[in-house]
Amino acid sequence: WLSTSCSSLLLLFWLNKCSKKPQLQKNKHPILQPLSCLFVSIKGMSKDRMIEIRRQNCNPMTMKVTYYKKPVFIHQGYMQWLWDVDGRRYLDLFAGVATVSVGHCHPKVTAAAEQQLKKLWHTTSIYVYPTLHEYCEKLASHFPDPLKVIYLTNSGSESNDLAILMARLHTGNNDIITLRSKFFLFYMTNKGILLILPHMQISLLFSWTMCPDVFRGPWGGSHCRDSPVQTIRECTCAQGHCMANEQYIAQLKETFATSVPNRIAAFFGEPIQGVGGAVQYPKNYLKDAYKLVRERGGICVADEVQTGFGRTGSHFWGFQGHDVIPDMVTMAKGIGNGFPMGAVVTTPEIAASFAKGLHFNTFGGNPLACAVASSVLDTIREDDTQQNSLRVGTYLMTELAKLRDKYEIIGDVRGKGLQIGVEMVRDKASRDPLPPEAMAEIFEDVKDMGVLIGKGAIYGQTFRIKPPMCITKEDVDFFMAVFDKSVRNYMERR
Numbered sequence: 001w002l003s004t005s006c007s008s009l010l011l012l013f014w015l016n017k018c019s020k021k022p023q024l025q026k027n028k029h030p031i032l033q034p035l036s037c038l039f040v041s042i043k044g045m046s047k048d049r050m051i052e053i054r055r056q057n058c059n060p061m062t063m064k065v066t067y068y069k070k071p072v073f074i075h076q077g078y079m080q081w082l083w084d085v086d087g088r089r090y091l092d093l094f095a096g097v098a099t100v101s102v103g104h105c106h107p108k109v110t111a112a113a114e115q116q117l118k119k120l121w122h123t124t125s126i127y128v129y130p131t132l133h134e135y136c137e138k139l140a141s142h143f144p145d146p147l148k149v150i151y152l153t154n155s156g157s158e159s160n161d162l163a164i165l166m167a168r169l170h171t172g173n174n175d176i177i178t179l180r181s182k183f184f185l186f187y188m189t190n191k192g193i194l195l196i197l198p199h200m201q202i203s204l205l206f207s208w209t210m211c212p213d214v215f216r217g218p219w220g221g222s223h224c225r226d227s228p229v230q231t232i233r234e235c236t237c238a239q240g241h242c243m244a245n246e247q248y249i250a251q252l253k254e255t256f257a258t259s260v261p262n263r264i265a266a267f268f269g270e271p272i273q274g275v276g277g278a279v280q281y282p283k284n285y286l287k288d289a290y291k292l293v294r295e296r297g298g299i300c301v302a303d304e305v306q307t308g309f310g311r312t313g314s315h316f317w318g319f320q321g322h323d324v325i326p327d328m329v330t331m332a333k334g335i336g337n338g339f340p341m342g343a344v345v346t347t348p349e350i351a352a353s354f355a356k357g358l359h360f361n362t363f364g365g366n367p368l369a370c371a372v373a374s375s376v377l378d379t380i381r382e383d384d385t386q387q388n389s390l391r392v393g394t395y396l397m398t399e400l401a402k403l404r405d406k407y408e409i410i411g412d413v414r415g416k417g418l419q420i421g422v423e424m425v426r427d428k429a430s431r432d433p434l435p436p437e438a439m440a441e442i443f444e445d446v447k448d449m450g451v452l453i454g455k456g457a458i459y460g461q462t463f464r465i466k467p468p469m470c471i472t473k474e475d476v477d478f479f480m481a482v483f484d485k486s487v488r489n490y491m492e493r494r
């Protein structure tokens, strides 16, 4: 129903008509009313049956990640909105984990997919076809020199897997260093599988260094990070000097001295952490870390799976905000606005080392994915989504900072553009994480009032906000009213 341009036009008209935000009534949940004009009712499987199948026939992990006490049964989406099977509308501030970049079923991207579907779904890279070449050239034009050689994959895990393999082949070294965070990521090289093993120590191939978290970590101050909002911690650092950065870099040096051989293969880091809870490092951390890594023969990999494609607002890529140029960049999620796709970009020199072997990927760079991803790049430019991320994201963080000052349990607000974290605490003095049950209560309340957000960080104490980049200031105002009410509800209940 959303798929013809005619219905898209009607939809836009209706959306305009129906997108008035509901007024918050005192002591009443402002649950969004079903929007019958937009919602196409379905005679599908019952909710109970879906949960039964989920329990019996689906990967058991899907039950674990069913976030809510009363789960959300999604039926359809449009731009920043989702509708459940009963027609209830939600403002989506999580975007399927930072993945829907330009908007659910964006008419332009949908049209590009439709066109390609009618022409050619699949062929392999054995043959030469225009979509792949058009896309590689277009994507490469978004990177500074010497990052010009593109490998197309199907996911972020596959991209990181490939990056590890390339780093090892290029350097002849084995060890990978990354930052400690909620998840220990263990890539089974060559198989393209990412296992996420929480709270397990794996010491075979990876080493972890202390995460330079200037809010929760041992060091941090009042102007460490590149964000419109700084931590509540105080420091005496003079302008341009960051004691916290020096301490965290000293930790990295300690890791080099004690945990890895003299020569390493690679350092992986996200410009702003995703699952880790939007943790931002001190301003010069990545720059200093890259220097140390390169002195040890390693290559520097920026994982832009969450931060890429304009999400951080100030730049197209998160690494640009750190004033570094990595040797390799991995990406996925927002690249296809929800279409499964990933990529790695690297230098001709590293690509030449890899060319000594053979690399082939059946689906990576298939015509459909390339047509969609190419349209996503065009749409980011035409809709000015990067600028929107900056403008709306900065507004959102500034408003959230006011709530942080109002409530004892909101410890930190951070991020850039539309990659935002709100860290919840028992109290500001201890910075102890707000317990999971309390997080779950607020989370459920926000959902019941019509907004979807995410959760993450080491103790699950950080709300994660990473919406489709088309959200507006009005959406922010609505979310702020909902979030304020949910936190107030919790404070009154406890």
Ligand SMILES: Cc1ncc(COP(=O)(O)O)c(C=O)c1O
Pocket (backbone or CB within 6 Å): 097, 154, 155, 156, 157, 158, 160, 194, 270, 274, 275, 303, 305, 306, 332, 333
């Ligand atoms: C930073 C980062 N890198 C890699 C991945 C893995 O991506 P995918 O789920 O597409 O395999 C994720 C997934 O959330 C991620 O957040």
